[in-house]
Amino acid sequence: MSGIDGAQSVRDAFGNLQSRQIPFALSLGINRTLNDIRDAERNRIGAAFANPSAFTRSAVRVRYTKRTDLDGRVFVADDARGIYLLPQEVGGPRRRKPFEIILIKAGVMRQTERAIPASGRVTRAMLRQIISQVSAMQQEAMPQGAKGAKARRRSGAFFVPRDPAPGKTGMPRGIWRRQSGRNEPIIWFTENIPTYRPRFQFRQTGLSAAKSKISSHMRDAARQAMLTARPV
Numbered sequence: 001m002s003g004i005d006g007a008q009s010v011r012d013a014f015g016n017l018q019s020r021q022i023p024f025a026l027s028l029g030i031n032r033t034l035n036d037i038r039d040a041e042r043n044r045i046g047a048a049f050a051n052p053s054a055f056t057r058s059a060v061r062v063r064y065t066k067r068t069d070l071d072g073r074v075f076v077a078d079d080a081r082g083i084y085l086l087p088q089e090v091g092g093p094r095r096r097k098p099f100e101i102i103l104i105k106a107g108v109m110r111q112t113e114r115a116i117p118a119s120g121r122v123t124r125a126m127l128r129q130i131i132s133q134v135s136a137m138q139q140e141a142m143p144q145g146a147k148g149a150k151a152r153r154r155s156g157a158f159f160v161p162r163d164p165a166p167g168k169t170g171m172p173r174g175i176w177r178r179q180s181g182r183n184e185p186i187i188w189f190t191e192n193i194p195t196y197r198p199r200f201q202f203r204q205t206g207l208s209a210a211k212s213k214i215s216s217h218m219r220d221a222a223r224q225a226m227l228t229a230r231p232v
Contacts, residue, residue: 023067029221118185
């Protein structure tokens with residue numbers, strides 16, 4: 001009888017250990033896998049896009065699990081970075097960017113237009129300057145000709161050229177910068193909606209990273225859970 005009682009006590013103790021440590025091991029293994037998925041997705045951004053900023057890479061985020069909640073995920077932030085990245089997972093037309101909406105409301109861009117960089121990447125700091133300067137200039141309703149050029153120079157480096165008079169050829173629509181006595185295009189305004197081909201491969205990248213890492217992470221997590229378990 002005492003032997004049976006002893007065996008039952010061992011089974012009870014082992015059962016209590018399992019009930020306490022299995023959720024911990026599962027959460028630990030899943031979270032380590034989520035970190036690998038996040039790193040793989042950020043590396044994919046570096047491979048798929050030309051010179052992505054650290055801000056763009058950081059769009060990939062992790063919701064970690066807890067031992068009481070094993071629902072974890074890797075996702076793309078729901079902000080300007082997501083607006084840029086998500087269409088490139090499935091392809092198709094690009095949604096309006098937040099700064100385009102601001103420029104349309106300020107009367108700088110037309111409802112039918114989209115903005116595309118004239119050359120290279122336009123930084124967030126530059127966008128803030130552009131929005132501030134060209135919006136203020138638009139409200140001042142600057143004149144044409146030599147007086148307009150002088151006003152542009154006084155108002156700041158960035159400007160949007162006015163539409164030319166009928167029968168005249170003017171500067172292409174967009175945002176320009178006055179630099180060392182020359183005008184250089186920064187952003188073009190176009191009536192053609194940019195479209196993206198699928199190149200982010202968020203789902204495939206995540207599945208590949210999970211399949212290659214989750215087994216080893218679960219084994220290591222189970223071992224750690226047993227080694228760190230407190231006696232009942």
